[in-house]
Amino acid sequence: MTTTIDPPERRETAVDKLRNGRAAVADRWHHAPRWVRWVLLAAVIVFFYALPNKEFYQYLGPIPTPGANFTQVLFTVSIYVLLAVGLNIVVGFAGLLDLGYFGFFAVGAYTVAVLTSPSSNLKTLWPWLLVVPIAIALTMVSGVMLGTPTLRLRGDYLALVTLGFAEMIRIAAVSSTFLKGQRGFSEIPHPPGKYADGRPFFGVLDARPYYWLVLTLIILVVIGVRNLTHSRVGRAWISIREDEDAAQLMGVPTFKFKLWAFASGAAIAGLAGALFAGKQNFVNSQNFELLNSIIILAAVIFGGSGNIVGAIVGGGLVAYMIERFRGIELFGIELYEYRFLFFGLVLVIMMIFRPQGLIPNRRRAAEFKDRRKEVIVGE
């Protein structure tokens, strides 16, 4: 008995230290005067709006990426941040292990492609802006359709079904003639808007406007998500993550709120997909590898699931690190080729120091044991 009790205790202290460290930072933040918080927040936002300008980032030392256009990288990173914020609702708050989140991104991107591109069979050629709300709505619908049968199940089933969903979308993209496979959709229109001299604001060469657009939407989405998490909805989500049975018995309509978590997460992914398609001009089946789902999940866990700031930082860092590896050679091999080894390592380290990161599995396991104790031993 004592040997089994010892190791968890030691781990507890390491975890506690980390928790307390984060708590201390959060504490200082929450106890800072209101104006200090606003000034800091404003400074961070201004920094990120300024970041894609060469006049600014050239002074930032090693931060700009050597192997890729830095503003392009920033756009990619911003899309990942948006995705991490969305997945964090599902995994971090509601505790639902969604392994196929990127599938919703694909639904968003393909909706835009099919309805706007001249290569589409539909030939609707609608403008981008009109299609964005349609893409979001369709992604939400696909989230509800996937969630309705599966969210009644618990734990591992959901992980499997979502994994299957993303793979299904990918295979449909590869092999269906309607979705054009590798050939893809070209000439997807850009977002509207012109400079004073008539040049389009959202052009082909300059990635900055797209990045600014995504950054602005991230801010709006974060405000929205915060409104949700600081309300009955967020409490319901967290209570489901913490103990689904107890939540039901305290009057939480758990199925309804799980579905909402799924639908909100999907909507954000759909928005990200629509933004991606609008920038990329071209969408084909190669954009939607399964690995992307795993990367976003890793980002959410890395940042500390159930924490909006954590998801932003996690998504940003993970996506940035991947790009930062480009163009750096180690023993003659580009470090970029090692990127997934790096993720494996990060995940292993996270599991050691922040095992509560993967809350759904671990807590469910512990809960299951508790329940058996309660019903079977009666003590």
Add this chain to the structure above:
Amino acid sequence: MSDTEQTPAVPAQAAAPAVETVREREPLLEVDHVTLRFGGVVALNDVDFTLYKGEILGLIGPNGAGKTTCFNAMTGIYQPTEGQIRFRGEKISGKKRHQITRMGMARTFQNIRLFPEMTALENVQVGADAHHKTSVISALLRLPRHWKEEREGREKAERLLEFVGIRKRMHEFARNLSYGEQRRLEIARALATDPVLLCLDEPAAGFNPAEKEELLQLIRQIRDQGVTVLLIEHDMRLVMGVTDRIVVLEFGKKIAEGLPAEVRDNPKVVAAYLGVPDDAA
């Protein structure tokens, strides 16, 4: 010893009217010949009793007698194999768990089951949310309903934390509370759902005599506010001290029912508890 002298006083007062009027009183919960099997195990065997509005009913019995299973059947976790349970005249079976809660039944757990990574306040707010209507749209757009319910829920939660005596700890994570505080928090969370019937599953487990006495006081106060209480308890003395009537289970069967004094002297009950050391006796 002083509490043993006090305790007969309370049921004596309550017992006198209870005997005459119990039949005329409004039944709140009817457990109607319920049998519940788990494979070969008969956890409940034709259990039949009625709980009347305003009383404190004790559900006692040795370990494994089926008390927790009875709660689980009442709150919709298990469906009875035979028989049925009616709450406020409506059948429980087929109802969702959160609907049963909204009908006015709330419970605590033998193994504490709080939301560990939520604060004490938030735990109680979840309970208060049982009757709230705010959903994604009102929360997202911060509509007036959100603000109104948020304010009400918060006030109610603070009031209940004060009532169970842990208001000072309201911003603490539930997992950081002491054992006794967690038990109290469970009661506050259950009360926040505005129950007509509060089911407490061994709420005093692991308490010392002083803490038990405080809990007794709390249970009486809850009843005095018009909440009917169903109390599972091992400690016979505690049960005698606070309940109006007692139902005794053994091996899933009801072996006795009646006033505390009757039950205590019932030879079957004595036999069931015989050999169970002082903790339970």
